[in-house]
Structures are given as C-alpha cells and as structure tokens.
Amino acid sequence: MKRVYVNEKWCLGCHLCEYNCAFSNSGGRDMATTLMGVNIRPNIRVEEGEGVCYAVSCRHCEDPLCVKGCIGGALSIEDGVIEIDKSKCIHCYTCIVMCPYGAVMPSEDGAVQKCELCVKTKKGTPACVAGCPNGAIVFEER
Amino acid sequence: MAIEFMYPEYEVLRDPDRCIRCRVCERQCANEVHTYLPEKDRMISDDLKCVNCHRCATLCPTRAIKIVKSPHTFKENANWGQKEITEIYKQASSGGVLLSSMGNPEKYPVYFDKMLLNASQVTNPSIDPLREPMETRVFLGGKTHEIKRDENGRLIPIKRVKLELSMPVMFSAMSYGSISYNAHESLARAARELGIFYNTGEGGLHEDFYQYGSNTIVQVASGRFGVHKKYLDTAAAIEIKIGQGAKPGIGGHLPGEKIVGDVSRTRMVPEGADAISPAPHHDIYSIEDLRQLVYSLKEATNYTKPVFVKIAAVHNIAAIASGIARSGADVIAIDGFRGGTGAAPTRIRDNVGIPIELALASVDTRLREEGIRDRVSLVVAGSIRSSADVFKAVALGADACYIGTAALLALGCHLCRTCQTGRCNWGIATQRPDLVKRLNPDLGYQRLVNLLTAWNHEIKELMGGMGINSIESLKGNRLMLRGVGLTQKELDILGIKHAGE
C-alpha cells in the first residue's frame, strides 16, 4: 500500500506541508482567504531541533494501536488507510495517548483528527506530498 | 554614511490580503529579507537585502509575494544610466574591483536570434521523427581518412580516441566549490542517464562521483587543483582549460572560506587557504608549450582519452584555434563572451571577448580553409539557451555544445547573479549545508534529463522538418541558415545568406 514517507535528508523545515494539509482538509477554495487569521491544525507537523527537521504524520500502521484503543469505533481501517468517523468519537483521547508518533490530535470541535491521506478530500497525491518543494515527502509503495 | 546609501533596485511586494503569515518566506530566505513581527502579526521585508532570486515568491503558498523593479530612479540620462552611476558609488565607497556572477547581461547582439532555419517544401520531403529514425548521436575526437585492410582486403577499423554522445549537448565546466555537491551529483547522474558528459571544472572530482567517471570530463586548469593520476584515469576525457568566456585572460579565485571540508580535500588545497588559479598556465607561455601539456596528459593516460583544450572566444580566435588543432588536441572547446561564471570582475565579464556565433563561424571556416577541420571536434559554449541555439550552432559547424547556465536554470537557478555571495537560496552556488540540502539531486537530475530530452525532441523535429535524418548532415550545413537584419560583413563572417536570398 502507498503511504506517506518523509526523508529527513531533504526536509527543509519550511512548514509548507502543514499549510497545504490544513488547506486540503478545510474544503476551502482559496488558501489565502481560507487560512487568513486561522490558527491552523494540520495533520502533519514539522518537528525541529538541533539542525534537524522532519515532518511527522500518521504512518497508517498495519497493526495500529490507535484503532485498538478506540472504544467508540470511530477509528477504522479502510483499504489500509486509518480513517476517522468524527460522529462516533467520544473525545476520550485514548488514541492520542496510544499513538507512539503523536500523529493523532484533537480537532477544533473536540473530536480527534488525523491524516487520512487526503482520501476524503481529493483523489491522487496527498497535499503535503504534492506541495513539498524538495521531494522530501513522498507517497509510495515500500 | 548617507552618501553610500543606494536605494534597492528591487522591491518585495506583499499582498496583505493574501499573506497568511505562514512564514515560509522568512525560513527560506538566506539573505534574511523577511521578518515576522508577532506583536503586529505582520510580515515585513528589507528590500535592501533582496537579490531577486524568487525563492520566496515561488514557495509562497498563497502567491502573496512578488518582486518588482523599483520605480525609484535617477534623473533620466542616455549616457549615465543607473548601472554606471551606482557602480561609481560602489567603487567610491569600497575602492575595489567590482565582481559579478553568471554571464554578460549587457545589450550586445545575440546572433542566434538573428538566424532563421530552413524547412522542406514540395521538392524534397520533410521526415516525421515519430515515424522514422532520427539520429542525434555524435562522436567527438579527430577523424582520419587513412584506411587499413587485412590480407583479405577487409577494412580494419582504426581506433581513435573518441567520446560518444547521444545528442550534441554536454554540461560545461562548473567546479565543486563554485557549485554544491548536490548540483554536481545532479549533473553527473543526468549525464549518465542521458549518455552525455559533464565537466568537473577546476575543482577536482569528489570521490563519491568516481562512479560516474565514464561520463566525466575532468579539467586541468592553471591552478592544477585536484589533479592526480587517479583523477585523470577515472575520466572519459581531459580538458585543459586555458580560458573562460566570462573572464578571458584572467584566472580564478575561490576564497578560503569556501575551501572547507570536502571542497578542500577534493581540490587538494588546505582548509581556509584561498584557491587561486593563475591567469596563464605557468607552463604554457606559447603554443608549443600547449602541445607538450597535451602530450603529457596523453602519456599519463596511455593515449586512451581525448584531450580537450578550452579557450575563450577572443579577437584572434581563428588563428588560435588553428594552432590548437595542430597541437595534438582532439577537441577544441570555445567559450563565448556571454559564458557564465561563479564570480568575475564585472569590467572583464562585460567587455572582453566576442560572440560565440562569430567565433564559431570563423574558426570552422578557417580550419576548413587549412584542411584541418577533421583533426579536431569543435564544442561551443556561452551561451546556448535552447535547442534552437544548439541547432544553429551545429549548422554553423559545431560538433556539440556545452550548456552551463541552462543546466543551472533547470536546477532552480533564477539568475539573480549573486553566486559570489555563497548564499544561493536554491542550493546551487553555495557550500552552506542548510542551503545545499535545498537541491535534492533526485529531483535535480530528473529535471536535467527532462530538459535535454525535450531539447533532443525539438532538435529531431527541426531536423525532420528540413529532411535531415542524421545530425552529421546538419553539421556545417550553413545553407540551412539565413540571417535577418544583419550587415553584409556579419553575413560574410557567419558564412550565411540573408533571408530572401
């Protein structure tokens, strides 16, 4: 299955992926008007420190702890993609605690949010991958 | 001092209705033009630091940024332009020689743009490159028409050193040091994939790139930096660099601060020491000395590799080339006055040398008149901007072209012409690790491959249109060219007719 991978060697820490992610999941038409004045909550985040930077997002584990821990049945695996049904989320945040990568987080409305590989927004390449200026984020079979 | 103040030539315009304060511009500008003011939740920019490299504008996700030429102007003067005036201020302030990067940007004629190509109509057919073979393979090296036969009268192929190119384009000399490791890797990998060659310049060959040796031309220049036995043995060909189009008659200077780590090791120059290439080779003060160096290098490599001699296009180029053709060199590379550089004195770059089109035409004609055109191949550079320029150069008589600036543009260069600062935002002309990493060779090499694949398609289309299905039938085929808006003298030198003739 194709997943999003990040190559630390080429990650520039520009944070463009975060904005592309936020915009892609917003459903808005124009990034400037959609994200103006918004404190974005992207599903991918650049971790930085000591001259290293690295974008982190859900790895869509084959045996995901988040899904195991979900007591409301909000998280499920569809064709390998770990998806979230916000209507079933009871805001217990067990998944957030269980994810070893910190890739699940609360959204503005309280339900959790996570990367769904842009399957719910548009087909094809996830927005973080399409917008990465240095090919550091790739979407591929490994 | 107020008198030293110069208003910035370019201004950063940020559309407040589009800027979402993502701060990508701030993170990506090595010149520190952009700053975020948290207390005002605003981005501001310092235009004085802007070099107009477009890094911010291209990465801005909302297209909020554009760089415009400042309307701030001196009182109009047809003689004293902005450039002349500001250069006086700079020199009055610094007392130094002005430095510039990349090729001569001044308004001299571009002869490639004053030549038009032919096509077939009725009397002979054009050839569709999608249906018929269309050949762009080129061999570089001298040719001989002596033949040998075995006892049965069968022809024995005479082995001459040569390079085989899939198309008549190569990457010209750009040293590791003047450009980054990742830029070099991109060029080397692209050359291999394309079946062409790249050139190390006078920076030595990084040990990681020995694996691309069969697609590498190594340079031996006046500083002899990075030259050793294995360096020569690894390469497919050796180029003796006499001159460079951007700075004929002078040497090079890579400042000590750039001689760090791998660059120092590869150049065989101590860390922090300036790498100074003398203006002449101190063992070449005349043409007979050149012959000795050519044969020294041939001896050193057991006559297995072609030797190039690269010269800048200067006034007496035809006679010089004739001398080189008789020196034992296999290829003459000529760099026109628009050729690029990582750093050159501005006055030299902008005022010395002649256009490559005229140099090429007169060299090709001269070597033919002397009956020695077959002894050498001609490679031309400075500046080849498109497949049409390649095509016209071949029609004038070139065997192949070198591209430098065009390759860098493919890698992201936006021709801001501030390579000499070492703060290239595109990861090309820099050694700063955080900037070098901006050029991912996986993407860079692919873009170079794309560029030349596209050019090769275009060359084939142009050839097919004129009913030529192999590039050797285009070489020196000047009837396929017509001049527009040229004087009779220019036409005579180019050896072409005017359009309509």
Add this chain to the structure above:
Amino acid sequence: MNDTVIEGQVRIPSGCAISGIFSRSGKRFSGESIIRSIEVMHDRSNGLGGGFAGYGIYPEYKDYYAFHIFYDTLKAKRDCEEFLERHFDIINLSKIPTTKVKEITNEPLIWRYFVLPLPTKLSESQLTEEEFVVKSVFRINTDIEGAYIFSSGKNMGVFKAVGFPEDVGRFYRLDEYEGYCFTAHGRYPTNTPGWWGGAHPFALLDYSIVHNGEISSYDANRRAIEMYGYKCTLQTDTEVITYIFDYLHRKVGLTLGEIASVVAAPFWQTIGQMDAPERERHEYLRNMFASQLITGPFSILVGFSGGLMALNDRLKLRSMVVGQKDDMVYMASEESAIRIIEPDLDWIRSPRGGEAVIVTLDKNASEV
C-alpha cells in the same frame, strides 16, 4: 546567358528521371535503347535538361582522356585550346557531331579532344596522372570564362543539353554510338531556365553520376569535400555527389560497397543489431566519414569504367527499380522505362534504401 543566373551562381534543386543499361558480357549496343527508355518518363522532366553517359564508346582512343567541352565564345575556345596545348598531348580533336533538332536551341560550341598529359608537365607537377587531369579540368572550368569541360574520362563520354532527354539524344546522334553501358537523365529543375553545363550526367574522370533527388545534406557535404581540393562550382547535388565518390573511391580507396555504407549509412539501430566485426566496421565508417553522409531523397546511378552502381537514400525517398534479362541489367526511376526496351525480364525488384546494387563486367567480358 548574361541576364540569367546559371548553375554556380545560385543553388538549383531539381527533380528528375534516371535510367541505365549495362551489358555484363561487355557486348556493345547502340545508344538508341537508352533514348527510348528515358523518353517514357517524359513527364518526369520539364525540358530544362537532359543527358547521357556512354561507356566503351571510344575503343579506338581508349587510352586517352576524352574531353567534351562547351564553349560560349570563340575566344573561350582559343584560350582553352592554348591551355590544353601547353599541358596535354592532343591526339585528336573535332566538333562533336550533332543534328539540328527544333527543340534544341542556343547550343554552344561543342568540341571533343582526346588527350594525355604532357610527360614533362606531369612529372613537374608531382601529381598522379589522374590528379593532374582533375586539376586541369578544375582550372579550365573556373579560370577560363565560357569554357566548360563536362566529360573527362577514358573510353567514355557525356552528352548533355537543355531540352527533353529524348531530343538531346537525337541532337547528339546517340544512336550512332555503341557501348557496354549507357545512363540517361531527364531534368526537372525548380527555379531556373537551366544551363547546358548544369544538365546531367555530371562527370569527373571515369565517374559519371545521374541523380534524382534533392539532398538535404548539401552544404555539409560541400563544405567537407572542398577541404580535399574540390571546388563545387555548379552548386548542384550531382556535382557534390560525384566528388564524394571520386574522393572516397579514387583517393581514399574505399570500395563502392563501403562508399554506400558511408553515403547512405545504415541507421544506428540497424548497426546495433549487426554482429561485432560488422558493427565495428560500420561504426568506424560512420564516425570517420560522418561528413560524407548524404541525407534527403536521392536515387543515383554511378557509372565507372567496367561497372554501374545504383543507390537510394537511406529511407528510399525516391523510386528506383532494377531488372535483369540474361546479361543485361536495367536500372530506372520507373519500371515502365525498363519494360519499354525489355518487356520480358528475368526478374525486377526495388532495392531497399541504402542498398547498393553494383554490376561489373564479367571476368571474360569481351574487350572493351
């Protein structure tokens, strides 16, 4: 002639018809049949040039160079003859016999000389006999205004004029000549009234070429061949092709087959499929003789002493067929041009692009 631009002052591309007949046994036959053959293809010419080459036509003078010369003026004739007398032993000279044909007008003076280089002049020049002749021909054609040598081989001759080829044949009374080989050409130049010297065949020494096509490599070929001492004064394709053949065959020493691999070289992809020695040989030929590759459409017949060769461009962009009946070989732009003189052929075929068809006299061929 004065107010029109002729070959040499401007480059004139042209389309054409060609035909050739060859007797392997060396049996001599009349020029009548070649006229009939080329006449069938009347529509492939436009009346602005026609000509013939005959081999084995001067058996009584076979050891002498036969110079056929056009003179525009009597002064040109005087100047030329003065030059010839200084450099050659002239064994015989005469007007070339012609008949008045109403379609052929404006004829120049047409003379024929059988000559050999003067031994003293030849040894002084330090040239081979053939090279001496070539140099002399170039000298006359470029330096003596109004004189033009259009045929200079031994035991062969070229006859050409402005007109349709069948009229040209009758004008020169070609039926009165007998040879073992004839070639013919009908011309369709595209932008001038034509000039007698610009008609085909084009000949140098024993090589004569008739050609149909317009080559796209012309200036590349011209500028290359001029490095080796040739002067392309006519600026025609046929002229440069003739020089390439002369250079590669006589000076370099390539065989006609090898020359075909140079001028109509196989494509790289074809060469890539050959076995190693063959591949190496072709790579070598294409690299070393790159500037002699000819591209664009052509079909040519190359006449030489004792043989005839047919060759098409590498893509076969011009028609050409070859047929045989007993010892007779026929080559022409169109099958009809062969059928008209030999309806009952043993076989007929269309050679592939770049495939050289070479016929030579049988070993036991009759004395020619």
